[in-house]
Amino acid sequence: MDIKRLSSRRKRKFAAYRWGIFSVIIWFVFIFMTTGSCIKPNLLIPLALCISMNEDELISAVVGFICGFLSDLAMGILTGSGTLLLIIGCVGTSLLFSKLLRHNLLNFTVLTAVYSALIFFLEYFFTYMIWEYDSELILLTKFILPEYLLTVVSIAAVYPAVGAVRKHLTLRKRYEPEENQALIKE
Amino acid sequence: MRDFFRGIKFRLILCIIAMAIGIMLYSLSQSGYSVGGSKLVNTIARPFRYISGSISESVVAGASHILSSKKYYKENLELKDEISQLRNDLVDYENTKAELEELKKFIGIKENHADFELSPPCRVLSYTANDPFCSFMIDKGSEAGISVGDPVVTADGLVGAVTEISEKYCTVRTILSPELSVGVKVQKKGDSGILEGDIKFAADGLTQIIYLTKDSSLKPGDTVITTGSSGLFPADYLVGTIKETGKAQSGISYYAVVEPFVDIRKLSGVMVITSFEGKGETDGY
Numbered sequence: 001m002d003i004k005r006l007s008s009r010r011k012r013k014f015a016a017y018r019w020g021i022f023s024v025i026i027w028f029v030f031i032f033m034t035t036g037s038c039i040k041p042n043l044l045i046p047l048a049l050c051i052s053m054n055e056d057e058l059i060s061a062v063v064g065f066i067c068g069f070l071s072d073l074a075m076g077i078l079t080g081s082g083t084l085l086l087i088i089g090c091v092g093t094s095l096l097f098s099k100l101l102r103h104n105l106l107n108f109t110v111l112t113a114v115y116s117a118l119i120f121f122l123e124y125f126f127t128y129m130i131w132e133y134d135s136e137l138i139l140l141t142k143f144i145l146p147e148y149l150l151t152v153v154s155i156a157a158v159y160p161a162v163g164a165v166r167k168h169l170t171l172r173k174r175y176e177p178e179e180n181q182a183l184i185k186e
Numbered sequence: 187m188r189d190f191f192r193g194i195k196f197r198l199i200l201c202i203i204a205m206a207i208g209i210m211l212y213s214l215s216q217s218g219y220s221v222g223g224s225k226l227v228n229t230i231a232r233p234f235r236y237i238s239g240s241i242s243e244s245v246v247a248g249a250s251h252i253l254s255s256k257k258y259y260k261e262n263l264e265l266k267d268e269i270s271q272l273r274n275d276l277v278d279y280e281n282t283k284a285e286l287e288e289l290k291k292f293i294g295i296k297e298n299h300a301d302f303e304l305s306p307p308c309r310v311l312s313y314t315a316n317d318p319f320c321s322f323m324i325d326k327g328s329e330a331g332i333s334v335g336d337p338v339v340t341a342d343g344l345v346g347a348v349t350e351i352s353e354k355y356c357t358v359r360t361i362l363s364p365e366l367s368v369g370v371k372v373q374k375k376g377d378s379g380i381l382e383g384d385i386k387f388a389a390d391g392l393t394q395i396i397y398l399t400k401d402s403s404l405k406p407g408d409t410v411i412t413t414g415s416s417g418l419f420p421a422d423y424l425v426g427t428i429k430e431t432g433k434a435q436s437g438i439s440y441y442a443v444v445e446p447f448v449d450i451r452k453l454s455g456v457m458v459i460t461s462f463e464g465k466g467e468t469d470g471y
Contacts, residue, residue: 034312034323035238036246042315057190061199065206073228076314076321076357080210087203095190133364135385142389143318 018169022051025161026067033074039143041150043158044071045086045119046112050155050162052090053097053108064090077123085122089115105159113152120148225352228311232325232355235311243454301463302420305330308338310453311355318388319363320450321346324458327354331460335418338456343424343447344368344412345456356458360450361425362388369413370395370425370444377402378413379442381425387443391451392429398440404428410444420462 029043048067052060067090068083075082093111101107124144128136190196308324326332328351338345338358346360359366362383371378379395379402387394398404408428414421426446434441 031235031238033315034235036242036313039316056195058195058198061202065202068206069209074315076317078210079213080206080208083206084203084210087199087206091199133385138385138389139318142385143316147316 014169018165021165021169022162025165026070030070030074033071039146039150041147041154042071042075042116042119043151043154044068044074045089045116045151046155046158047162048086048090049093049112049115050108050158052093053103054166055094056098057091057094060090060094061087064088075123077127081126082119085119089119105155108159109152109155112155116148116151120144120151225354228323228352228355232311236309239310239312239454246452301461302459303331303461305332305336305458305460308456308458310455314357318385319360319365319383320388320391321349321357321359321363322453323355323357324456325355326458327352327356329353330458332356332458333460337419337423337459337462339423339459340448340453340456343426344419345446345448345450345453347418348458358456361393361446362391362450368419368425369415370410371413372404372428373409373411375403375408377404381410381444391446391449393426393444393446395428395442395444396434396439398431398442400440402440404431404442406430414464417464417466420459421464 026044026047029047033040033043044067048063051063055063064087065083068086069079071086072079072082093115096111097103097107101111124140128139133139305326308326308330311323311325313320313322324338332348332351334348334351334356336348338347344361346358346363347366348356349359350357360383361368361381364383364385366383368381369378370381377398379398381393381395383393395404395410406428410425410428412419412421412423412425414423424447426444426448429443429445431440431442
């Protein structure tokens with residue numbers, strides 16, 4: 001009984017550390033996105049999807065809500081629009097990886113690339129295309145596409161970073177011989 | 187999967203989605219004013235942005251010293267020529283100034299722009315991520331007397347106008363954006379046109395004057411100033427210099443590329459003109 005209680009307390013402690021570190025990462029990614037005027041990747045998209053990959057649907061929706069809201073603020077687009085899309089993306093990612101896909105870099109890269117393409121196309125369509133901006137192609141080639149490519153490339157940093165946090169701060173079930181003996185004796 | 191759609195989790199997710207839709211509809215209805223949540227986030231983010239902005243500025247400055255030495259050498263030679271030219275001009279200027287001082291005593295003309303009411307100096311908090319037209323956020327808002335549409339300037343020239351505001355900060359749309367139109371004219375010559383950004387030039391920090399007629403006499407080096415006819419920008423405020431001229435794609439009118447006096451991509455501080463003579467007399471924003 002004592003062993004069970006201790007284990008549950010440790011599990012909660014580890015989860016608190018894990019989410020604390022995720023929150024700090026999300027916050028600094030938001031600050032990074034709003035610093036300087038050069039083209040930067042939208043790091044919040046791969047970050048939210050990568051966190052959602054190993055979480056249940058409800059937690060993924062909350063992560064999508066927070067990252068989407070911050071992304072909307074950083075990108076200067078209609079607040080709530082990106083949030084809505086990222087909630088759907090995160091819940092979809094969680095369902096796909098829990099029921100259909102294996103957890104590996106290739107699957108995650110393909111999923112993020114497809115999802116980001118959709119997001120950037122919608123941004124381009126609603127922000128520039130329907131308003132018939134002059135020289136739309138320049139916008140696409142000089143801003144939207146580099147931003148998209150940088151977002152996809154950033155997976156190489158986001159995936160191992162989230163993986164490392166998860167690896168070191170997730171309590172796994174271990175069968176310790178001493179504990180088993182103690183349980184048998186009891 | 188069926189269990190998921192019937193479960194409580196799915197209903198809670200729907201609630202979160204409904205909340206996002208609610209925020210979106212609310213921000214749509216705000217027309218130029220920030221959503222409550224964004225105020226909170228931006229207020230918390232402010233000290234972090236100060237720090238990251240300072241780090242970014244010093245990194246960019248350091249990298250610029252190393253990478254742009256050739257450019258600086260060329261600029262140095264050009265500046266030396268310009269200085270000798272300016273020394274000659276200075277003699278004329280001193281004479282004209284003395285003459286002007288005498289005239290001032292008699293006719294009592296006010297100093298230039300004495301009608302301006304300026305906000306306290308504003309610090310650029312952050313640029314909008316990946317905006318090709320370099321819109322940015324500053325650390326003063328309606329508490330400092332700023333309102334939507336107020337012109338934003340530096341001592342060197344016009345920068346843009348306020349488009350979104352809250353109590354402690356506001357967003358500025360720059361003259362590089364095609365969504366901001368400013369009535370301008372060429373100093374001394376009087377040729378006028380509309381200053382409106384274009385994506386072709388925005389990447390290089392340039393903007394353009396459109397709807398110029400064939401007989402306009404603009405040439406590179408001419409100084410562009412505001413006309414003040416719209417009532418949104420003060421009259422006779424410096425904007426930039428003409429870099430080149432050309433024929434518009436339509437073939438009907440001509441355009442002139444303008445290099446603003448202010449490098450809009452590397453701003454660290456600006457001022458907002460909260461009131462000036464003739465403000466709001468004509469609404470063409």
